């Protein structure tokens with residue numbers, strides 16, 4: 193029987209992000225980068241690189257390391 197691969201995705205609330213980039217350093221798959229657009233607080237927020245890609249094709253496993261380390265609770269993790 194085939195095992196279903198774990199897939200996940202995250203949502204980053206750009207207006208809560210203070211640009212510390214801890215999340216970019218902990219993602220084992222380097223799925224988080226830095227946006228080129230400032231948020232209203234004047235920070236360049238983190239952005240999720242798989243946004244807009246179908247979940248079947250995600251590398252994200254929903255491990256939640258990024259959300260756990262975020263000091264501003266700006267990241268929500270979903271598992272598919």
Ligand code: SF4
Nearest residue numbers: 209210212213215262
């Ligand atoms: S850890 Fe949180 S506050 Fe820091 S860059 Fe990532 S989303 Fe922004």
Ligand code: SF4
Nearest residue numbers: 219252254255256258
């Ligand atoms: S949940 Fe895990 S794999 Fe997915 S973006 Fe966050 S740290 Fe990376």
